[in-house]
Amino acid sequence: MKTKTTRRTHLKVLGATLGGAGFLKAVAPLAQWTGDLDLDGFLQNHYKELGPDELASVLARHEEACKADYGADVEIRDVRPTPGVVFGYALNLSICNGCRKCAEACHQENNHDRASHQSYIRVFEMQKGSMDFEHGDAGYDHAVPAKDKFYMPVQCQQCENAPCVKVCPVEATWQESDGIVVVDYDWCIGCRYCEAACPYHARRFNWHKPEIPAEEVNPDQAYLSNRIRPQGVIEKCTFCLHRTREGRLPACLEACPTGSRVFGNMLDPDSEIRWILENKRVFVLKEELGTKPRFFYFFDE
Amino acid sequence: MSRPDHTQSYPRFLWRCVLSSLEGNGYYFAWMGGLFVLMLIGLDAFSGQTVEGMGVTAMSDHVSWGIYIANLTYFVGLAAGGVMMVIPAYLYKDHEMHKVVLAGEFLAIAAIVVALGFVAVDIGRPDRFWHIIPGIGRFNWPMSMLTWDVIVLSGYLLFNLHVAGYLLYTRFIGEQPSARFYVPVVLLSIVWAVSIHTVTAFLYSGLGGRPFWNTAILAPRFIASAFVTGPAFILLALQIVRRVTDFDMGVGPLRTLVAIMRVTAIVNLFLMLSEVFTLFYTGGAHAVGARYLYLGIDGHDALVPWIWSSMALNFTSAVLFVFSGVRKHRFRVNVACVFALVGIWIEKGMGLIVPGFVPSTLHEIVEYVPNLVEWKVSIGLWALGLMIYTIGAKLSVAVYTGAERLKPASNPDTDDNASSTKASTP
Numbered sequence: 001m002k003t004k005t006t007r008r009t010h011l012k013v014l015g016a017t018l019g020g021a022g023f024l025k026a027v028a029p030l031a032q033w034t035g036d037l038d039l040d041g042f043l044q045n046h047y048k049e050l051g052p053d054e055l056a057s058v059l060a061r062h063e064e065a066c067k068a069d070y071g072a073d074v075e076i077r078d079v080r081p082t083p084g085v086v087f088g089y090a091l092n093l094s095i096c097n098g099c100r101k102c103a104e105a106c107h108q109e110n111n112h113d114r115a116s117h118q119s120y121i122r123v124f125e126m127q128k129g130s131m132d133f134e135h136g137d138a139g140y141d142h143a144v145p146a147k148d149k150f151y152m153p154v155q156c157q158q159c160e161n162a163p164c165v166k167v168c169p170v171e172a173t174w175q176e177s178d179g180i181v182v183v184d185y186d187w188c189i190g191c192r193y194c195e196a197a198c199p200y201h202a203r204r205f206n207w208h209k210p211e212i213p214a215e216e217v218n219p220d221q222a223y224l225s226n227r228i229r230p231q232g233v234i235e236k237c238t239f240c241l242h243r244t245r246e247g248r249l250p251a252c253l254e255a256c257p258t259g260s261r262v263f264g265n266m267l268d269p270d271s272e273i274r275w276i277l278e279n280k281r282v283f284v285l286k287e288e289l290g291t292k293p294r295f296f297y298f299f300d301e
Numbered sequence: 302m303s304r305p306d307h308t309q310s311y312p313r314f315l316w317r318c319v320l321s322s323l324e325g326n327g328y329y330f331a332w333m334g335g336l337f338v339l340m341l342i343g344l345d346a347f348s349g350q351t352v353e354g355m356g357v358t359a360m361s362d363h364v365s366w367g368i369y370i371a372n373l374t375y376f377v378g379l380a381a382g383g384v385m386m387v388i389p390a391y392l393y394k395d396h397e398m399h400k401v402v403l404a405g406e407f408l409a410i411a412a413i414v415v416a417l418g419f420v421a422v423d424i425g426r427p428d429r430f431w432h433i434i435p436g437i438g439r440f441n442w443p444m445s446m447l448t449w450d451v452i453v454l455s456g457y458l459l460f461n462l463h464v465a466g467y468l469l470y471t472r473f474i475g476e477q478p479s480a481r482f483y484v485p486v487v488l489l490s491i492v493w494a495v496s497i498h499t500v501t502a503f504l505y506s507g508l509g510g511r512p513f514w515n516t517a518i519l520a521p522r523f524i525a526s527a528f529v530t531g532p533a534f535i536l537l538a539l540q541i542v543r544r545v546t547d548f549d550m551g552v553g554p555l556r557t558l559v560a561i562m563r564v565t566a567i568v569n570l571f572l573m574l575s576e577v578f579t580l581f582y583t584g585g586a587h588a589v590g591a592r593y594l595y596l597g598i599d600g601h602d603a604l605v606p607w608i609w610s611s612m613a614l615n616f617t618s619a620v621l622f623v624f625s626g627v628r629k630h631r632f633r634v635n636v637a638c639v640f641a642l643v644g645i646w647i648e649k650g651m652g653l654i655v656p657g658f659v660p661s662t663l664h665e666i667v668e669y670v671p672n673l674v675e676w677k678v679s680i681g682l683w684a685l686g687l688m689i690y691t692i693g694a695k696l697s698v699a700v701y702t703g704a705e706r707l708k709p710a711s712n713p714d715t716d717d718n719a720s721s722t723k724a725s726t727p
Contacts, residue, residue, distance in 0.1 A: 190425020199510025207356030232425025
């Protein structure tokens with residue numbers, strides 16, 4: 001009886017030791033991961049709750065981190081919306097030729113991951129006679145424009161009634177006063193509910209830490225737009241707010257060789273976008289969903 | 302007998318709970334040891350995923366939720382199904398059911414823990430978990446359905462912990478449970494059980510951009526299948542308890558569970574058929590996810606064999622439930638339970654989540670099949686759930702058979718012997 005009890009105790013001790021060792025082995029990678037996290041980042045508040053001093057130190061910390069991680073000297077600014085401005089975007093499907101220069105410009109301007117060749121714009125080759133994406137193809141690989149096809153670039157529609165904003169459990173994404181839907185990359189928990197909610201496939205997730213060679217990093221960055229995103233968070237098109245809020249045009253528009261893209265302040269009666277909206281028969285994607293996009297399409301003829 | 306001093310007896314109760322889970326015969330240790338190893342394998346895979354990024358899974362921007370969210374959905378259903386013990390016991394005053402009602406409470410507890418685990422492994426930034434805590438973070442309530450899910454899931458967990466803990470503790474100290482301390486919570490938990498799976502259905506059905514999910518019948522379908530899986534799991538658990546312990550529960554509870562499943566399994570099939578008819582007869586864009594699921598599109602048919610197996614399992618289990626009696630056809634009933642659990646895991650798991658994403662909102666077809674990392678993490682969490690449930694069941698049997706009870710000035714050695722002989726005789 002005595003020996004049986006001792007053997008049992010020995011077995012228990014052995015089991016507990018093995019179990020403990022196995023546990024430590026299993027969580028070992030996490031130790032490395034928590035080592036990479038810094039306390040300031042962990043405790044950082046939501047963008048809207050940052051005071052001017054806090055925000056300045058957050059921006060400085062991110063600039064240093066970019067230097068350390070990517071070897072690039074960058075300037076990260078906080079660019080706020082201008083009162084009395086609501087941005088709109090229109091795209092002329094009669095002249096878009098499907099060259100995908102816009103998607104490439106987006107890739108570079110917004111410091112996208114090089115490995116996945118990410119971009120906020122997908123260009124669909126569509127069958128003439130149908131507006132149904134069922135007959136579209138985003139993976140075409142031939143000279144453009146092809147016969148009997150037209151081309152439909154799709155990016156974030158900056159919906160007035162945005163399903164993605166509604167579903168976010170932590171208010172990490174919201175609509176600014178100029179209509180641009182932004183993400184606080186430092187607040188997003190990475191649940192991807194917004195990605196499921198978006199009817200336009202406009203959101204992207206950082207499945208890995210983005211890879212960009214130092215010389216290719218665009219140093220002109222903003223906190224809410226094109227700064228290099230952390231791993232495990234959602235990102236999306238911001239109408240290049242670091243450019244457009246300072247009077248410049250979005251990178252995709254500047255890159256377009258056909259002139260099919262029109263961008264501007266919809267509240268300005270003299271703007272080109274206003275002229276398009278007033279004089280062309282524009283339409284929006286999936287109007288029946290009631291999302292009220294601020295991205296419009298039209299044909300010339 | 303004088304009233305025990307709770308400041309003394311409650312810590313002692315908790316300590317006995319811990320000890321009880323560390324005692325048992327060889328079978329118990331083999332079972333728990335095996336589960337622990339599986340859990341470690343899952344933990345290891347999760348650690349790697351956290352460091353490397355979610356890209357080590359098979360998910361993509363096209364199919365951005367996969368087997369983790371599928372499991373979340375299934376386990377919320379299992380948790381809600383636990384209430385099918387509680388309703389007969391408390392609303393219909395079924396006394397035999399009262400004796401085993403803890404089997405339902407512990408299913409709720411274990412399944413909610415697993416469900417929350419599947420949320421934790423699915424988010425890209427587990428370190429930012431505090432952002433979703435009301436008061437500290439920014440809680441987008443009431444707009445975001447996910448915040449509702451946080452509230453109902455954690456509430457349901459707390460209610461069931463309270464009821465199970467209270468019933469065990471009063472038995473442990475040899476007192477009658479006082480109705481006012483737990484019956485109101487039990488009644489609330491019945492409503493709450495329906496709410497957890499309803500809210501989880503609303504999570505999907507509220508998305509206008511995903512026609513496959515955007516259907517009002519989703520919540521009723523979730524509830525119907527939950528009321529099959531919950532009783533099926535409990536019935537199997539009770540069969541095992543009957544075999545490995547000398548706890549006398551009678552055949553009444555099993556009979557009640559089968560009676561419930563006869564109805565719910567058929568209702569589940571009926572709702573599924575209603576949905577399939579509407580989708581396929583109407584056709585068009587609304588049906589395209591369903592077409593992918595049941596028939597495949599342009600040679601993309603990863604889910605087709607799964608969903609047809611699920612249909613066969615669900616149909617067979619419904620037929621078996623109708624034509625089997627608990628006493629006469631024990632084996633058949635057990636088989637029907639296993640079929641129902643597997644069939645609904647497919648239907649309310651992968652068969653629900655993946656077709657929401659295939660084809661994508663812009664009609665691109667990117668298929669998804671979970672990879673080894675995702676299987677390891679999933680199996681690890683299942684093992685964790687089974688460990689919790691086993692401990693709960695063992696504890697309940699020990700307390701209800703009187704093997705574990707507060708004894709004044711008891712000596713730990715005799716305590717040990719009492720519980721190991723009583724509670725775990727195979």
